[in-house]
Amino acid sequence: MAKFQKKKGGGSPAINTASLPDIVFMLLFFFMVATTMREVTLKVKNNTPAASEIEKLTKKSLVSFIYVGSPIESLQEAFGTAPRIQLNDAYKSVDDIQVFVQTEIDKLPEYEKGKIIMSIKADQDVKMGIITDVKQELRKANALKLNYSTKKKGADDKGEL
Amino acid sequence: MARKSRALPEINAGSMADIAFLLLIFFLVTTTMDSDSGIAIKLPPWEDNIDIPPPPIKARNVLEVLVNSNNQLLVEGEVTRVNQLRDKTKKFITNEGVDLNMSVSPDKAVISLKNDRATSYITYISVQNELKAAYREVRNEYSLRKFGRKYDELIDEAQIDEVKDKYPQKISEAEPENTGGE
Numbered sequence: 001m002a003k004f005q006k007k008k009g010g011g012s013p014a015i016n017t018a019s020l021p022d023i024v025f026m027l028l029f030f031f032m033v034a035t036t037m038r039e040v041t042l043k044v045k046n047n048t049p050a051a052s053e054i055e056k057l058t059k060k061s062l063v064s065f066i067y068v069g070s071p072i073e074s075l076q077e078a079f080g081t082a083p084r085i086q087l088n089d090a091y092k093s094v095d096d097i098q099v100f101v102q103t104e105i106d107k108l109p110e111y112e113k114g115k116i117i118m119s120i121k122a123d124q125d126v127k128m129g130i131i132t133d134v135k136q137e138l139r140k141a142n143a144l145k146l147n148y149s150t151k152k153k154g155a156d157d158k159g160e161l
Numbered sequence: 162m163a164r165k166s167r168a169l170p171e172i173n174a175g176s177m178a179d180i181a182f183l184l185l186i187f188f189l190v191t192t193t194m195d196s197d198s199g200i201a202i203k204l205p206p207w208e209d210n211i212d213i214p215p216p217p218i219k220a221r222n223v224l225e226v227l228v229n230s231n232n233q234l235l236v237e238g239e240v241t242r243v244n245q246l247r248d249k250t251k252k253f254i255t256n257e258g259v260d261l262n263m264s265v266s267p268d269k270a271v272i273s274l275k276n277d278r279a280t281s282y283i284t285y286i287s288v289q290n291e292l293k294a295a296y297r298e299v300r301n302e303y304s305l306r307k308f309g310r311k312y313d314e315l316i317d318e319a320q321i322d323e324v325k326d327k328y329p330q331k332i333s334e335a336e337p338e339n340t341g342g343e
Contacts, residue, residue, distance in 0.1 A: 142207065
């Protein structure tokens with residue numbers, strides 16, 4: 001009768017994982033440098049349109065965001081589908097924009113107060129009416145540098161409309 | 162007294178990877194990759210007294226771009242598609258007084274953009290984009306002819322200013338109409 005022999009030291013030898021922390025740390029540092037903190041939880045749909053003539057917002061501290069769009073699906077039952085304005089973490093009305101701009105300006109150091117950039121992150125399906133209202137409020141609040149947040153597309157893509 | 166040199170016990174680094182992974186996943190979840198970019202415009206300052214008539218501009222120096230509530234485009238009274246807008250704008254800016262219905266010179270040319278409150282945002286952005294692209298292209302062409310370099314690649318401050326002065330970007334936005342009844 002054949003004897004079953006226990007295999008001794010079978011399988012491949014264990015992989016040396018001593019450098020694993022180094023690799024992971026490298027990845028960690030990459031992500032820490034390359035990404036930015038998510039500041040707000042979006043409560044509106046935010047599929048921005050695409051454009052080619054875009055400028056990068058280099059100085060993050062000067063930029064404040066205004067989100068415009070219809071509420072996300074989980075909130076549509078409570079808030080409906082009409083487009084809304086989101087400032088920081090809450091739905092706000094057009095009248096709150098001037099106060100919002102003022103608080104954002106107050107956060108900046110003295111020598112940068114005039115340099116505030118407002119970025120409108122609007123969903124591509126909203127109508128211009130609400131955007132125009134936002135723009136008028138920004139003019140009243142004297143925050144005249146505006147940026148329509150968009151995705152990037154090729155310069156020769158002229159759109160099919 | 163001879164002290165027995167005692168080697169420090171090695172710290173077990175086996176869980177280092179776990180800690181690093183934990184941090185990595187935390188950053189992956191809480192941060193976003195997208196760098197913010199977009200079309201930059203400058204708003205005109207708020208005017209309380211709107212009774213002051215605007216300075217007169219000759220009709221030939223104005224390129225009228227109207228967008229209606231059905232996202233259709235009317236350029237100088239002509240139905241236009243968005244993909245034709247760039248060429249029309251370029252022609253208008255670089256006319257240099259040749260065509261009697263188009264601008265006298267690039268620095269006099271003004272583009273007047275008017276949209277409806279029911280115009281969709283995506284159309285508005287593509288129109289803005291085409292207008293900006295038209296200006297970028299004429300600036301690039303001029304700069305290539307004059308300095309042998311594209312406008313975006315110019316380094317000399319004086320050269321940049323010269324191209325800018327030659328083709329100043331004047332896009333004026335009129336208050337939108339409300340015909341579509343949002």
